[in-house]
Amino acid sequence: MIDDVAQALRPGQRIFVGGSSNEPAGLLQKMMTADLADDLHFIQFPIGGLNNFDFTAWHETYQQTTFFMTPVLSKADAARLHYLPMQMRWVYDYLQSGVDVALLQVAYDRDGVLRMGPNVDFVEAVLTSAEVVVAELNRAVVAPAGSLRISESRIDVIYETERPLAGWPEPNIDDAALRIGELVASLIEDGDCLQTGIGAIPAAILKCLSDKNDLGLHGGLLDSGGMRLIKAGNVTGARKAIDTGLHVTGMVLGDEALMSWAAETPGVMLRGANHTHEVSAIAQLDNFVSVNSAVEIDLFGQINAEFAGGRQISGTGGSVDFMRSAKASNGGRSIVAMNATAKGGSVSRIVPRVDLVTALRTDVDIVVTEHGIARLKNLPVDARQTALIEIAAPQFRDELREHISAG
Numbered sequence: 160m161i162d163d164v165a166q167a168l169r170p171g172q173r174i175f176v177g178g179s180s181n182e183p184a185g186l187l188q189k190m191m192t193a194d195l196a197d198d199l200h201f202i203q204f205p206i207g208g209l210n211n212f213d214f215t216a217w218h219e220t221y222q223q224t225t226f227f228m229t230p231v232l233s234k235a236d237a238a239r240l241h242y243l244p245m246q247m248r249w250v251y252d253y254l255q256s257g258v259d260v261a262l263l264q265v266a267y268d269r270d271g272v273l274r275m276g277p278n279v280d281f282v283e284a285v286l287t288s289a290e291v292v293v294a295e296l297n298r299a300v301v302a303p304a305g306s307l308r309i310s311e312s313r314i315d316v317i318y319e320t321e322r323p324l325a326g327w328p329e330p331n332i333d334d335a336a337l338r339i340g341e342l343v344a345s346l347i348e349d350g351d352c353l354q355t356g357i358g359a360i361p362a363a364i365l366k367c368l369s370d371k372n373d374l375g376l377h378g379g380l381l382d383s384g385g386m387r388l389i390k391a392g393n394v395t396g397a398r399k400a401i402d403t404g405l406h407v408t409g410m411v412l413g414d415e416a417l418m419s420w421a422a423e424t425p426g427v428m429l430r431g432a433n434h435t436h437e438v439s440a441i442a443q444l445d446n447f448v449s450v451n452s453a454v455e456i457d458l459f460g461q462i463n464a465e466f467a468g469g470r471q472i473s474g475t476g477g478s479v480d481f482m483r484s485a486k487a488s489n490g491g492r493s494i495v496a497m498n499a500t501a502k503g504g505s506v507s508r509i510v511p512r513v514d515l516v517t518a519l520r521t522d523v524d525i526v527v528t529e530h531g532i533a534r535l536k537n538l539p540v541d542a543r544q545t546a547l548i549e550i551a552a553p554q555f556r557d558e559l560r561e562h563i564s565a566g
Contacts, residue, residue, distance in 0.1 A: 161189045163316045167291050170196045172259040175285045176203040178210050180327065180412045181278035183264040183295035185320035187212055202258065204250060204280065205229050206357075206412075207473070209325060215239040226250050227474035228465075244465075247280065247379065247477035248436040254284040261289040265309055266300040269422055273309055274302035276324070277418060278410035279429045280379070282307055291315050299323055301422040303411055306429045326414045329383055330359040332366065335529040339496050340367040342527050343450060346494065347371055350398040351446045354378030354481050355385075357412070360452055360496050368393055375399045377444060379435050379477050381408035381427060383417050389426075401443045402428065409435045436477050441484035447491040449481035453517075455508045458544045458559065460520035460535050462495060463513035475517055482522040492524050499528040499552040507555035509547055511562045526550065 164186070168174070177183055182205075200222045201214035207229035214223040215236045222239045225232055226247075232240060245253060263285075264276045275282055276297070286292065286309075294314045298321040311317075332340070340363025347353070347368060352375035355361040365384030368374065374394045376385055388394040389406060396404045405428045411421045421427050434440050441447050453462045454472070465473045485491035495518075501508055509528075524536040526547065533546035548559045 161193050161318065164190060164293055164318055165193050165195050167293060167316050168196045168199065168260060170198045172196070173200045173202060173257055174260040174262060175254060175258045175281070175289065176201055176212075176214075177263045177278065177282070178204045179206045179278045179280070179410050180209070180324065181264050181276035181410070182210050183262050184325065185297065185322050186262060186264075186293070186295035186318045189318070191217060200224065202254070204247075205232070207231075209327060227476065228471040233470070242471055242474075244475050246436070246475050246480050247432045248480045251281055251284045251432040251436075254281050254288060256288050258285050258288040260291045260293065261285045262293050262295075264295045264297055265314070266297050266302040268302040268304055268306070273311060274306040275309060275429070276300060276306065277303050277412070277421060277429070279307045280409040280432045280435075283431045284433070286313065293318065295320055297322060297324075301419070303418075303421040303427060303429060304423060304425040305421075305427045323415070324418060327382075327412045328414070330362050332359050332363045335498055336360050336363040337366075338529040339498070339527055340364040342532055343494060343496050344368050344371075346492065346525065346532070347374070347448060348446065349373055351375070351448050352377050352399055352444045353448050353450065355450045356380060356452060356478070357382075358452060360498075361450065364450060364496065373397050375444065376406045376408065377402065377435065377441065377447070378407070378481065379409040379432070381406060381411050381421075383413045386413070386417055386420055396426075399444055401440065407435060432477070436480040436484070438480070438484045438487050441481075442487035445489045447485050447488035448494065449485040449492070450494045450496055451478040451481065453495050453497045453508070455510050455513050456495065456497070456526060456547065457510050457513045458547055458563065459512075459540070460523055460526075460543050460547070461513050461516045462518035462523060463515050464517040466515035469514075479518050479522060482518055485524070493522060494525045494527060495523050496527045499530050499550065500555075504552065504554075507551055507559070509551040509555070509559065511559065
């Protein structure tokens with residue numbers, strides 16, 4: 160069967176590879192040792208720690224475009240690895256053209272309907288572009304009940320496997336993350352519609368929302384914390400003006416229990432980034448609260464979410480999409496939640512000037528660290544600086560004040 164996959168590829172083709180929780184890893188493992196065409200160019204939006212293929216390592220003529228840097232890709236051949244900084248909403252549009260082949264993973268749902276697996280961020284875009292679709296049909300997976308359908312007639316080559324999906328462990332929530340979670344939760348009102356990301360701080364925030372009612376979810380990610388809030392009745396989606404009663408996400412990311420629940424829960428609706436990250440959709444959701452993190456923030460309020468130690472460590476992702484969409488929502492708020500320090504408290508993450516700007520100073524309404532809340536919206540420059548210094552780690556506040564005085 161892998162011969163059929165190899166025969167479907169031609170030199171010079173641009174090949175999209177499904178990523179995050181729906182990577183066709185069984186197919187890719189087999190392709191690594193197959194006799195494939197030369198001069199292939201792979202395109203993927205990976206998640207570090209989950210998607211671990213460096214396609215440039217497969218053959219000396221292969222290239223790869225990535226929208227997100229990972230530890231594995233940081234060691235790739237820099238001449239053939241191309242990092243493309245692009246917000247997720249616009250990645251969707253980018254992939255609507257210029258893709259020759261799509262490598263995807265599909266599975267049957269509980270009713271025997273063929274669907275995509277637990278990530279659909281860019282699938283519809285790629286299917287409008289790709290001439291050839293190669294799918295790993297994973298017999299060990301039950302597709303989420305709310306994932307996208309795909310017709311077998313749209314698939315040119317099917318490669319069958321039976322393997323469990325790679326899990327995503329729940330993060331450890333330390334005291335600082337829990338304190339940040341409590342502070343962010345104090346900013347959330349009944350009926351708000353939330354978007355959160357990956358990591359200990361988002362997990363802590365969700366953990367601290369058990370006293371809220373009629374929350375909505377609309378974003379790029381649904382994890383175990385979101386599942387628990389839905390099952391407990393804290394998240395209902397009842398007040399959402401669109402997708403009422405539905406929990407909208409681009410991907411489901413977690414353990415086997417989460418995937419099994421998604422397979423039985425049609426109210427978890429998986430949609431592409433042209434909906435999950437689209438400002439015109441989110442603008443219809445009142446009180447949309449976007450919660451994202453950062454590597455560092457400077458005293459202007461500029462956010463660096465992707466660059467550290469002089470190198471690219473992640474990507475632009477969807478944070479700016481959500482920040483700006485929150486501003487288009489009636490009652491919306493854009494929150495950045497982050498630890499005040501890094502490297503065991505030796506480095507401040509509130510700095511005079513960031514190394515690289517991911518989000519503009521106009522994109523952020525509120526910044527939260529374990530030391531407090533800085534409400535930046537409508538504050539002039541000097542007041543913003545003061546507010547940010549007040550939530551910096553105490554040992555760095557004088558140094559930050561001296562920078563202002565010297566400037």
